Amino acid sequence: MNAFNVAEYMQALGLQARAASAQMAKASARAKNTALRALARRLREAGEPLAQANALDLARAEAAGLAAPMVDRLRLTPKVIETVAQGCEQLAAMPDVIGDIVGLKEQPSGIRVGQMRVPIGVFGMIYESRPNVTIEAASLAIKSGNAAILRGGSEAIDSNKALAQMVRAALAEAGLPEDAVQLVATTDREAVGQLIAMPAFVDVIIPRGGKGLIERISASAKVPVIKHLDGNCHTYVDDTADLDMAVVVVDNAKTQKYSPCNATEGLLVARGVAAAFLPRIGAVFAAKGVEMRCDAEAAALLEGLAGQPRIVPASEQDWFEEYLAPVISIKVVAGLDEAIAHINHYSSHHTDAILTRDHVNAQRFLREVDSASVMVNASTRFADGFEYGLGAEIGISTDKFHARGPVGIExxxxxxxxxxxxxxxxx
Amino acid sequence: MNAFNVAEYMQALGLQARAASAQMAKASARAKNTALRALARRLREAGEPLAQANALDLARAEAAGLAAPMVDRLRLTPKVIETVAQGCEQLAAMPDVIGDIVGLKEQPSGIRVGQMRVPIGVFGMIYESRPNVTIEAASLAIKSGNAAILRGGSEAIDSNKALAQMVRAALAEAGLPEDAVQLVATTDREAVGQLIAMPAFVDVIIPRGGKGLIERISASAKVPVIKHLDGNCHTYVDDTADLDMAVVVVDNAKTQKYSPCNATEGLLVARGVAAAFLPRIGAVFAAKGVEMRCDAEAAALLEGLAGQPRIVPASEQDWFEEYLAPVISIKVVAGLDEAIAHINHYSSHHTDAILTRDHVNAQRFLREVDSASVMVNASTRFADGFEYGLGAEIGISTDKFHARGPVGIExxxxxxxxxxxxxxxxx
Incomplete structure (x- = not known):
């Protein structure tokens, strides 16, 4: 690929995507669902060719000395394949929202005015390692009537090429344009720079990856970016919280999994229940080896916990931190006002929850906390497109513009x- | 203002706006409506001080030799003041959508998930001459629970300062933060550069003005911009159109006013009705002095019109043109497919209409024409927030992201x- 011109190549993909998007926008629900079911079938029948492509990626990763968990993320096991195949079938079973007309009302002039849901056009997706994301993005593009240009990680390029070939075949089988889903077939980094700067061909960019990647893309993109930055989520235990429930919910929010962006990273406890609650949740954290970064008041209340609790003074930076690890910051607050002020200042506006029995406090928290998801008496871990009933999730937006929170078809x-x-x- | 630091000044406005926006987001509907009614009353009672401020702007404009229509746009006549006062009262009478929860549904896990409508936060508005826009923007900010930073034209600075003072007083009267609506009090151009590059303080920029201004702002803004570019709108007369209706609607769409962005600039006529329709509409245009830029087929059918018709061959550029003048491009097309292809290629995706009796063609036009407003059997001139029942309009978006078409409170x-x-x- 020496004489290869990345800019020209990306322009060609863009032109083809734009043309395909016009066809996809008017495609029937039946054709789109046929393509999704065909894709599921082809994934299940893929067998040796896909396994061989995946083996190439795995061998390269191992030769490069990638850590075992990184190599594992590349692996297309029968279980991973079955999961994405089922995802395609679930999307096929969902109602088609494209063409829906909402709010049609007659105006004084006599005209009737409503709004029709239509595809955005072309989205560009930039993601890392896991090749199954290729199928998730492709299936969402098909169902939503968009065209997509997919730029996966270079580690997974052989798997991604094999998967993209199946997507093209499934589209053709349904009479839809093969270019509706195109994979960027070069691993040249310049391709990303081109993809995010073609407003004539790409309507929105969806990056999935670390905060650094997303900030870099946002800074130089010439089209809108659906940004998912960090998830510094909080759970606030209010004066009237049911403490039995609070122990269960806070434990789940922090420890059910440490790596997701919707795990709780900061625990706020109302002074009125701090003495009763903190030793109970502290014992749970101590037993699970969760480090507690505490303000002085919380630390004092956690003194004398059995076992080997890891209690550390919190720094100012701790209140901002997304740990994604067995670490939690803990602060005692006077009550609801201080909790809301703390969250609006330090939270990443991803997901924050209140545990309370007080209806007025619950309503105030919902209204006044400025985050993409606000919750009452539930684990922050629920902030997820599937749990919200969206059927699928292309990402989670921490922006306020256009899409906020888990982003599905709409x-x-x-x-x-x-x-x-x-x-x-x-x- | 020599030692005046614009960057520091704008940062201060931003900080105050952000603080005020948190108060506005939780303000009651009653307080916001009280402020709007107080503003209407203050406008009507303004009398001499407002007249004097306006006189300063008018005198400066006349001294600078501005053309009479430009000077007129600055003039705060009793009629203009009454109109904006009524606008404030109409907004006060509208339901408050902030805090509405939609689509609350129980999920399999037991949680109920819905979406709450909340203000964006802070918007920055950049506009030219007409000082009444200051009140329109301020009243929309108040009703929607946002804070706003307004940057009006330097020609209207004295009027705008007097109006902004009334807005502050009305906010204070209702117990709302005065900084919820701030006017940029300097005419230094650097202020715009600052306003569009403060993502910490400003969530969205709404420019109102020429295409050049909006393109410049979009290119350098560090926050989302609700863009309103040009309005190259089309009306397509289909084979089955009611030709009596078509003459009336096309006449209205082109000639009711020439300057609005929703005026029709391009007329497409199906070949099957071209010979019957074009001489009729051509006679109307000839009588009104509208220049017709025609393809060869249309020109041939318009030969022999009585009077002094201005018939000119259309160039390729004409199909792209937003004339905002007594000029229209006219093309004969084979039928619906060619009309849709022409519109999707040349239109600015603002507003396009089909005149037809054919239900299937109407549905295809609505679905396949990729414009912010698509119409059947109505004048493109209806593309307007008030006509659409939005109650108010902050602008019209030609974007697909976030808001599309006339932009109201939502x-x-x-x-x-x-x-x-x-x-x-x-x-």
């Missing part, structure tokens, strides 16, 4: 105005 | 997820 669509008249004119 | 809001549980945990 986040890949826009509403255009529809006006139905009988010859009305403006006077 | 375009200044976002939806956050609300989760109501009873102690559910993720398994």
């Amino acid at each position: 986040g890949l669509t826009s509403l255009k105005y529809v006006v139905l008249g009988q010859g009305e004119i403006r006077s | 375009g200044l809001t976002s939806l956050k997820y609300v989760v109501l549980g009873q102690g559910e945990i993720r398994s």
